[in-house]
Amino acid sequence: MEITIGSKQEMTKQVSAEMTAEHFGSGDLPVLATPMMITWFEQCSAECLKKFLDDGLTSVGIYLETEHISATPVGATVSVKAELTAVDNKIITFCATAYDDAGEIGHCIHKRAIVAAERFLEKTYAKIR
Numbered sequence: 001m002e003i004t005i006g007s008k009q010e011m012t013k014q015v016s017a018e019m020t021a022e023h024f025g026s027g028d029l030p031v032l033a034t035p036m037m038i039t040w041f042e043q044c045s046a047e048c049l050k051k052f053l054d055d056g057l058t059s060v061g062i063y064l065e066t067e068h069i070s071a072t073p074v075g076a077t078v079s080v081k082a083e084l085t086a087v088d089n090k091i092i093t094f095c096a097t098a099y100d101d102a103g104e105i106g107h108c109i110h111k112r113a114i115v116a117a118e119r120f121l122e123k124t125y126a127k128i129r
Helices: 034-050 117-128
Strands: 008-014 057-068 077-088 091-100 103-116
Touching: 008 034, 034 057, 034 077, 034 091, 034 103, 057 117, 103 117
Parallel strands: none
Antiparallel strands: 008 077, 057 103, 077 091, 091 103
16 A cells, blocks of 8 residues: 555535535525535545555544635535645545635645554444443
8 A cells, every 4th residue: 555645636516505504504604614615625535545545444534624714605616626745654644625716715634544444343333332
């Protein structure tokens, strides 16, 4: 598993009413919710890393520092770009940025941990047994 610093991933989403702060309950306005933007940062980063993982491995988000700098209306298209910037053993760091047609709307530093999927789930569900 040779993880390449500088690897990039992009995705595009169209903002719907279900993606708004008003719908999420994170605010009162019908604009793109910060939790939705964060989800896209995680999805884009996870997809970037996925191609490097051996069978049975996955990644989980462990850290995210984000800034949402501009509101985006329903109907707008958002592009998300993630770049793999660092590898520290099993901790992988990404810088991700989101844009609408008017420019940057947010950015983040995101870290993901590589884990063995089955063992991770066993440990997690042992908490309720």
